[in-house]
Amino acid sequence: MVMRGNRQAPRRRTTAGGVVLAMTATAGWAIGGAPAASAADIDEAFSGTARNYGVFAAVGLLNNSINARANIAEGVVVVNSKGLSAYDGTGVGQFAVPSTVANDPTARAYGRAAPVGVGAVGLNLQLVKAESVSTTVVDGVLDVQDFGTLNIPVLGNLSVLTGSADTNWNDTVLTAGGRLGYAESNTGALTLLDPTLGIPLPVGIFPLGEADLGQNTSEVSLVPDSAACSTGLAVQSQVSWDFADIALFNGLVNVSWGGDAGNPNDSALLTATANGMPAGADLVVSELPDMTIRIGDASVELQPGLAIELDQVFNGSPVGNALSGLIDGEITYTGTTNVVEAANGTVAGGSLNGLQADLTLAPIPIVAPAGLGAAELGFERADAQVQAPLGGINCSDSGTDQTGVDQTGVDQTGVDQTGVDQTGVDQTGTDQSGSAQNGATQAGANQFGASGSGSSGGSHLPATGGSPVSLLMWGLGLLALGLATLGSSVIRTSRTRG
Numbered sequence: 423m424v425m426r427g428n429r430q431a432p433r434r435r436t437t438a439g440g441v442v443l444a445m446t447a448t449a450g451w452a453i454g455g456a457p458a459a460s461a462a463d464i465d466e467a468f469s470g471t472a473r474n475y476g477v478f479a480a481v482g483l484l485n486n487s488i489n490a491r492a493n494i495a496e497g498v499v500v501v502n503s504k505g506l507s508a509y510d511g512t513g514v515g516q517f518a519v520p521s522t523v524a525n526d527p528t529a530r531a532y533g534r535a536a537p538v539g540v541g542a543v544g545l546n547l548q549l550v551k552a553e554s555v556s557t558t559v560v561d562g563v564l565d566v567q568d569f570g571t572l573n574i575p576v577l578g579n580l581s582v583l584t585g586s587a588d589t590n591w592n593d594t595v596l597t598a599g600g601r602l603g604y605a606e607s608n609t610g611a612l613t614l615l616d617p618t619l620g621i622p623l624p625v626g627i628f629p630l631g632e633a634d635l636g637q638n639t640s641e642v643s644l645v646p647d648s649a650a651c652s653t654g655l656a657v658q659s660q661v662s663w664d665f666a667d668i669a670l671f672n673g674l675v676n677v678s679w680g681g682d683a684g685n686p687n688d689s690a691l692l693t694a695t696a697n698g699m700p701a702g703a704d705l706v707v708s709e710l711p712d713m714t715i716r717i718g719d720a721s722v723e724l725q726p727g728l729a730i731e732l733d734q735v736f737n738g739s740p741v742g743n744a745l746s747g748l749i750d751g752e753i754t755y756t757g758t759t760n761v762v763e764a765a766n767g768t769v770a771g772g773s774l775n776g777l778q779a780d781l782t783l784a785p786i787p788i789v790a791p792a793g794l795g796a797a798e799l800g801f802e803r804a805d806a807q808v809q810a811p812l813g814g815i816n817c818s819d820s821g822t823d824q825t826g827v828d829q830t831g832v833d834q835t836g837v838d839q840t841g842v843d844q845t846g847v848d849q850t851g852t853d854q855s856g857s858a859q860n861g862a863t864q865a866g867a868n869q870f871g872a873s874g875s876g877s878s879g880g881s882h883l884p885a886t887g888g889s890p891v892s893l894l895m896w897g898l899g900l901l902a903l904g905l906a907t908l909g910s911s912v913i914r915t916s917r918t919r920g
Contacts (some may be wrong), residue, residue, distance in 0.1 A: 462558055462561070462591050462592045462593055462596065463503075463530075463558045463591075464596050465818060466811045466814075466816075467503055467504050467811050468502075468503050468657045468810050468815055469501060469504075469657070470499075470500075470501045470502075470602070470603075470642035470657050470658070470659040470808040470809070471501070471509075471517065471642070471659060471807050471808075472498070472499040472603075472605075472640035472641060472642050472659045472660065472661050472805075472806045473496075473497070473498050473499075473517065473640060473804065474497040474498075474605070474607075474638040474639065474640045474661045474662075474663060474804040475493040475494060475497070475607075475803055476495030476496075476609055476612070476635035476638055476663065476666070476802060477493075477494040477495060477614065477631075477633070477635065477799065477800065477801055478492075478493055478494070478798070478799070478800035478803060479491065479492060479494060479614055479631075479799055480492075480798040481576065481577070481615055481795065481797040482795045482796055483617060483794055483795035483797075484790060484794065484795060485792065485795075486795070488576055488617055488795070489543075489544045489576075490542070490543060490575070490576040491542065491543045491544065492538050492539060492542035492543070492545060492577055493538070493541075494539070494574070495583075495609040495635050495638060496534070496535070496539035496607065497534070497535050497585075497606060497607050498517055498533065498534045498535075498539075498605055499531075499532070499533045499589075499602075499604060499605050499640045499642045499659075500519055500531070500532045500533075500642075501531045501532075501589075501602045501603050502530065503530060505528075505529060505530070506519050506523055506529045506530070507524050508524075509524060509532075510524035510525075512541035513541070518534075518539070518540035519532050526557060528557035528559050529556075530556055530558060530602075531555070531556040531589040531590065531591050531602050531603045531642075532554070532555050532589065532603065533553065533554045533562070533588060533589050533605045533640075534554075534587055534605055535551065535552045535567070535585030535586055535587050535607045536549060536550065536551035536585060536607075537550065537551075537569050537572050537574075537580055537583050537585070537607075537609075538572070538574060544576065545574060545575055545576065545577070546575055547574060547575060550572075551585065551587075552565040552566060552567040552587045553587050554587040554588050554589040555589060556589040556590055556591035556602075556603075557591065558591065561590060561591060562589030562590060562591070562603075564586065564587075564588040565586065565587050566584070566585075566586040567584065567585050568583070569584065570582075570583060571583070576617065577614060577615060578614040578615060578629065578631075579612070579613045580609055580610075580612050581612075582608070582610030583607075583609055583610070584607075584608045585606065585607045585608070586604075586605070587603075587605045587606075588601070588603070588604045588605075589602065589603045590602055590603075595644060597653070598646075599643070599644040599646050601641060601642075601643050602642045602643055602644060603642045604641045604642075605639070605641075606639045606640075607637070607638050608636070608637045609634075609636065610634060611633075612632065612633050612634070612635055613631075614629055614631035614633075615629055615630040616628045616629035616630075623748065623786070624748065625674075625744045625745060626672045627674075627745070627748055627749060628672060629672060630670065630671060630797055631670055631779075632668070632669040633667065633668045633669070633801060634667065635664070635802075636663075636664030637664055637689075638661070638663040638804070639662045640660075640661050640804070640806075641659070641660045641661075642657070642659045642660075642808070643657075643658050643659075643660070644657060644658070644815065644816075645658050647697045647702075649699040649767075649814065650697060650698060650699050650814025650815075650817045651814060651816075653817065654697065654816055654817050655814070655815040656695050656697035656698075656702070656810060656814075656815065657696055657808045657810050658693065658694065658695045659693070659695075659771075659808045660693045660694075661691075661692050661774065661805070662690060662692075662804075663689060663774075663802045663804060664688070664689045664802075665679035665680070665688045665690065665802070666801065666802065668777060670779065671749065675715065675716070675717045675735065675745075676716045676717075677713060677753075678713075678714050678716070679711045679712070679713055679714070680714075689708075690707075690710060690774055690776070690802070690804075691708040692706070692708075692772060692773075692774045692804060693705070693706045693707075693806070694770040694771045694772060694806045695770055695808065696767055696768055696808045696809060696810040697810055697814055697815075698767050698768055698811050698812050698813055698814040698815065699766075699813075700766055701765070701767060702767030703762075703766075703767045703768065703770035704763060704770055705761055705762070705763055705770050705771065705772045707772070707774065710726045710757055712724065713725075713776075713777060715735055715753065717735055717736065717741055718739045718741050718742070719739075720738060720739050722735060724753075725757075726755055726756070726758065727755070728754075728755055729753065729754035729755070730752065730753055731752050732745075732749060732753065732781075733750070735753065747784060748783060748784050749783060750781070750784060751779060751780045751782050752779070753777060753778070754778045754779075754780075755776070755778075756775035756776075757774070758772055758773070758774055758775075759772065759773045760772050760773040762807070768809060768810050768811070768812060769807070769808070769809050769810075770807070771806055771807030771808065772805065772806065772807075773803070773804065773805040774803070774804045774805070775802070775803050775804075776800075776801045776803065777800070777801045778798070778799070778800045778801070779797075779798070779799045779800075780798055781796060781798070781799070782796050783795050
C-alpha cells in the first residue's frame with residue numbers, strides 16, 4: 423500500500439555636523455562608563471536560529487505515576503547581533519539559553535549540543551552538554567564532549583554519544599562571511615520507553631521505540647550575497663539529520679526510509695536564507711524519501727505530509743491483530759512545515775519533521791482499566807529561521823556603491839572632489855574669493871607677526887579714485903576686521919574678569 427501526497431520536494435554620506443555629533447556621542451559613552459563595542463560588532467540588526475533533535479519523547483503511564491518528556495540528542499544555535507536576551511525561555515519552542523549568557527549585553531552567538539535537552543520534565547538527571555559562547559569582547563571556542571553511555575530515567579538509554587559546539591563573532595566573519603554558530607550531536611543506539619511496570623501484557627510492546635540516530639547538525643552563518651551590494655552578506659541557517667531506521671513496539675513494527683529497509687545513510691537538509699532584498703528570502707529542502715512501515719510481511723509507504731492510523735497498519739497481520747488490542751493511535755510523516763519566505767527578503771524559515779507517533783495504550787482489565795496511558799514519539803525534528811535587515815548586511819557606510827568602487831569624496835562624475843569647489847579649482851586653504859588664507863583672517867589680511875588687531879602696520883584704505891565695487895569690498899573688509907577686533911577684545915576682557 424502506498425499513501426501518496428504532494429512532494430515537498432544606497433551609500434550614506436556623513437556631513438561635517440554628523441561627524442561632530444558622532445564624536446560627541448562617543449565621548450558621552452566613555453564618560454558615562456558604559457562598555458564600548460569592540461571591533462567585532464556590526465550595526466545592522468540580524469538574527470538566526472537553528473534547532474535539531476534526534477527524538478522527542480513524552481510519556482504518561484498508570485495515571486501519570488510515570489510522567490516524563492524530553493528532547494534527546496539536541497543541538498541548538500542562536501545568533502542575534504543585538505543580544506540574546508529573548509532566547510532564555512525553557513518552554514515549548516524556546517531555546518533555553520543560560521541566563522548568564524542571555525543577560526550579557528555583549529553576547530551575540532550561542533551553541534549547545536546535549537544528549538538530553540534543557541527543559542526536560544520528570545527526569546532525575548544531571549544534564550551534561552557541550553557549549554560555546556561568543557561576545558563582542560571574546561570569541562567563542564570549540565567544545566567537544568564524549569558523553570559515553572547515558573541512562574535516562576523512565577525514557578530510556580543512549581549509547582556512543584558525542585557532541586560539539588562552536589561559535590564565532592569576529593571582524594573576519596562579520597565582513598567576509600563564515601560560521602557564526604554550530605552544534606553537532608552523534609548518537610548510536612537509542613532505546614525508548616522500556617519501563618518496568620510489573621504488569622503482564624498479552625504482547626510485549628516495550629521498548630516502544632529503538633533507533634540508531636546517527637548525526638544531526640545545526641548551523642547559522644553569514645554568506646556572501648551581492649544582491650544589495652558587492653560586499654553584501656546574507657544570514658543563513660541550516661539543519662540536517664540522518665534518516666534512522668526505527669523499530670516500534672518491541673521491534674514488531676519497523677520503519678525505514680527511501681522505500682527500502684536498511685538505508686540509514688540518507689540525510690535531510692533544510693536551509694533558510696535571507697539577504698534583505700526583494701525576493702531574497704528562501705527556504706530550500708532536500709528531496710525527502712518515502713517512509714516505509716513494515717509489520718510482518720505487510721508494508722505501507724508514506725510520502726511526506728501524510729499520516730496513517732495504526733489500525734490500518736495492523737489490519738490483516740496476526741501480529742497486528744495482537745497489537746491492536748493494546749495500542750491505538752496514528753503515525754505521521756510530517757515533512758516540511760511552517761514555511762516562511764517574506765516577499766521583502768527579510769525573513770525565511772521552516773521546520774523539518776520525520777516520523778511522529780501519537781499513541782494511546784489501551785485499558786487492561788483489573789490492572790489498568792483506565793488505560794496504561796499515552797505516549798508521543800517524534801523522530802528527527804529540526805527548525806531554522808533567519809532575519810535580515812532591509813537593504814542587506816555589510817552594505818551601509820561601506821564607502822562603496824553598487825559598482826563596488828570606493829566613492830568616498832567622489833561626486834556623481836566619479837572625479838575626486840576632496841577640497842575642490844564646483845568650479846573644479848582646488849580651494850584647500852582658501853576662502854570663497856579663491857585667495858590663499860594660510861594664517862589669514864576671513865578679511866584676507868596677512869596675520870604673520872601682526873598685532874592682536876589683525877593689522878600689519880600698513881594702510882588698508884583703497885587707493886583714491888577706486889570704483890564703487892572696490893569701495894564696497896573695502897567696506898566689507900573693514901567691517902570684518904572690526905568684528906574680529908571686537909571679538910578679540912571680548913575674549914581678553916573675559917579672561918581678565920575670570
